Amino acid sequence: MKRALAAVGGIVLGLAVLVAPSAALAADASYRTLSTASHPDWMRSLPDTRSLAALSIPGTHETLAIRGGAWTQTQENFGDSAATLTAQLGAGIRMIDIRARVNTGNTLTIHHGATYQNANFDDVLTRLSDFLGAHPGESVVVRLKQECTGELGSCTDAPGQSDFQDIFDAYVAKRPALFWAPSVTRSTGAAMPALGQIRGKVVLAVLNGPRGGVLGHYGLGQFAGWHDGSSTYVQDEYNVPNLGAIATKRDQVRRFLDTTSAADPSLMYVNFASGASVFAQPQQVAGGAAGVQGVDPFLLTYLGEGPDVHTPVVRTGALMLDFPGGGLIDRIVSLN
Template structure:
C-alpha cells in the first residue's frame, strides 16, 4: 500500500466511513469466477520470450481485507484461496506484499491490514498449481510492505533481513523458483517460455520505499522503483473519481508503447490506482458516470484499425477486480498475431 493511501485509510477508519454499494459486475470487472484458463500458456511455442507475451496480472494480488480503500481483488478465501482462483482464471503475474514477522517469516499485508495469509500459503498454492499445470509459469513481484509509518505496518524487530528471509524460503522450495531469478548476486536475462515452464519467475524484489533489493529478479528491472520507471507504468495516485480519465490515458499510452516496442523487452502496466477520494473499485469499475479503467481497457483492446492502431501485445497488465472477458482478451492476444 502506498504511503498516502495508508494515511488516508487511517483517517477514514477513524471517521467510520460507510462503504458504498458494490458496483455492477460485467465482462471487464468483478467476474473473475467466470474465467477458467488454467493451461493457456501450454500450447504456446517454447521459444517465445516471456517478454513477448500478453499476460493478465493482479495488483495487490492477496488484498481482500481492510475495507473499501484496501480491497483490490474479489475474495475467494483466506490462506491463498484467492490466489488459487486467480491462477485457475488465467492470471500469470502476481503482486505480493510481505511483512517481516516472528520466526523470520513473511505475512501478507496491504499496509497495516493483514490479509489472512502467509508467504507459505502463497508458495504452497503456486507449487500445487504448477505441479498440476506444468506448461504454465507465474511471474512474481515481491515487495517489502512495511514502512513503519502511520497507516502502514511495522516489521517485527530482531529478525533477519528481508533478503535473508527470502533466501530461506527459496531454500525450502528449491524446485519452485527459476533459480537464475532468485540469485542475489546477479540479475537474470529475460527467459524463453520453455526454460521456465512449471516455475515461478521472480521479476523484482522491491524495498518498502522503492528501489530494488540486491540483484534479485530480472536484470531489466534494476531501475524498478516506487511508481513508474522505464519499463513500468505505476501512476498509482488517482486523486478523485474525476481523475480516472487521466489514469485511463496513462494506461493507454503505455499499452501503445508496449505494443510497438521490441518483443525482447518486458513491460509492466498497472491499471490500478486509488486515493482517499477514489476507491480501487471505483478506479477499476467506474463511478458517478465516469468510465473505469477495466471497461475502457476491454473496449480499447477490442478496437480495430479503423479506430486506432490495434494493440498486439499488452505485456504484464496488472489489474484490480478483473473480469472474465478482460482476462480472456489479454490471453487471446498471444495467438492472434
Template sequence: MKRALAVLIAAFVLFLPGAAFAADSSYRTLSAANHPDWLANVPDNKSLAALSIPGTHETMSIFGGSLTQTQEDFGASGGTLARQLTAGIRMIDIRARVNSGNTFTIHHGATYQNANFSDVLGTLSAFLSAHPTETVIMRLKQECTGELGSCTDVSGQKSFQDIFDSYASSLFWAPSVTRGAAAPTPTLGAVRGKVVLAVMHGAFGSPIEHYGLAQFATWTDGSSTYIQDNYSVSNIGAIATKRDQVRRFLDTTNAGDPTKLYVNFGSGSSLFAQPQQVAGGALGVQGVDPFLLIYLNEGHGLTRTGAIMMDFPGSGLIEKIISYN
C-alpha cells in the same frame, strides 16, 4: 462553506455502497474465467517479453474494507490466489511483512490478509505441479514502512532478503532468485513449471540486491522505463487520467523494445477514489477495467499488451488479454 460541502460530498461518495459499477465481463467476474493451461499453446522459444499477460495488483488483498480490498474474495490463505491462477492470471503482486520466526506474512498496508508467504508458495507449487506448461511471474515487495497506515516489521529478525532466501526453492527459476545475478528475460520453455521472480522491492520501493530480471534494475516506486504504475488517483474525476495513462502505456509497450517485458498497472486509489471505483467506475465515470476491454476489443494495431496488473478483473478482460497471444 463550499469546502465543507465538498468534504461532505467526498465522504458520502467514499462510503457509498453502490459507488462502483455492477459486475460485467470486464469487472468482478473472475469466477467465470477458466484458463488454467493457456500457455500450453505458446511455443517454448517465445520470450516472456513477447507475451500478453493478465496479472493482479495486490494479488492477496481481500480484507480491510473498501479502501484496502483490491481483489474478489475466494478465500483466505491461498484460496484467492488459486482461483486467480485457474482463471488465467500469470503475474502476481505479493506484499510481505517480516514477522517473528523470520517468516513473511501477507499484508496490504496495516491489514493482515489472513495469508502467509508459505500459503502463496504452497498454492503456486500445487498449481504448477498440476499444470506444468504454465509459469507465474512474481513481483515481491516488503510492505511495511512503519509509517501511518502501514505496518511495522517485527524487530530482531533477519533482513528481508535473508528471510526470502530461506523460502526460495526449486519452485523458482533459479537465475531469478540468485542474489546479485540480475537474470536475463527468459524464454517460456526455460521457465515452464516455475515461478519467475521479476523484482524484489524494499519497503520504500528500491530493488534489493539485483534479485529478479536485469531489465527491472531501475523499477522503483511508481513508474519507470518498463513500468506504468501511476497509482495515485486523487478523486473519481481523475479516473479519466488513469485510463489515459494505461492507454498510452499500451501504445508504448506495442512500439517498445521487443526483448523487454512491459508492466502496466491499471490500479489506483486514494482516500476519495477507492480501488473498486477506479477499476469499475463510479458516478458516471468509466472505470479502467471496462475501458481496457473496449480498447483491446477495438484493436488499435496492438500485437502485445505486456503484463497488465488489474484490480477486480472480469472474465472477458482476462480472456481478451490472453487472446493477444
C-alpha cells in the same frame, strides 16, 4: 498499501466515510467476474522459444488484498490462506503482486498496509507449487515487495528478525525446485527467459523494498530500475486523487499500452491499471463510479477495437488489474 493512501492514516479514512463517493459500477465482463474465465493451461500451447517479454499476461495488483474494507480490498475474495490466488491462477492470471511483512520466527505474512490478509508466504508458495505441479506447461511471474514502512496507515516489521533478503533466501532454499534459479540469485539479475526455460517455475521479476527501491540483484536484470511509481518499463501512477482523475489514469494506462504494443518484443513491460486515494477507492478506479468509466471496462473496449478506431494492440505486456472480469482476462490471453 501505497504511500499516497497510507499517509492519510486511520483518522482521515474515518472522515472519508462521511464523504464517500458513490459505489462502483456493477459487475460485468470486465470487472468483478474473474470466475467466468478459465485458462489453467494457456501457456502450454505456446512455443518454447517464445520470450516471456513477448507475451500478453493478465496480472493482479495487490493479489491477495481481500480484507480491510473498500479502501484496502483490490481483489474478489475467493478465500483465505491464498485460496484467492488459486482462483486467479485457474482463471489465467500469470503475474502476481505479493506484499509481505517480516513476522516473528523470520517468517513473512501477507499485508496490504496495516491489514493482515489472512495468508502467509508459505501459503502463497504452496498454492503456486500445487498449481504448477498440476499445470507444468505454465509459469507464474512474481513481484515481491516488503510492505511495511512503519508509518501511520502501514504495518511495522517485527523487531529482532533477519533482513528481508535473508528471510526470502531461506524460503527459496526450502523449495528450490519451485523457482527459476537465475531469478532468485541475489548477486546477478537474470536475462529475459524463453518459455521453455521457465515452464513449471516461478519467475521473480523484482524484489522491492518498503519504499520501492530494488533489493539486491534479484529478478530480471531489465527491472533494475523498478522503483516506487513509474520507470522505463513500468507504469504505476497509483495516486488517483478523485473520481474525475480516473480519466487521467485511463489515459496513462492507454499510452503505456500503446508503447508496449509497438516496442521491441524482447523487452517486458508492466502496466498497472490500479489506483486509489482517500476519495477514489480501488473498486471505483477499476469499475467506475459517478458516471466515470473505470479502467477495466475501458481496457476491455480498447483491446477489442480494430484499425478503424486506432492502431490495434498486439501485445499488452503484463497488465496488473484490480477486480478483473473474466471477459477482460479472456481478451488479454487471446492476444497470445
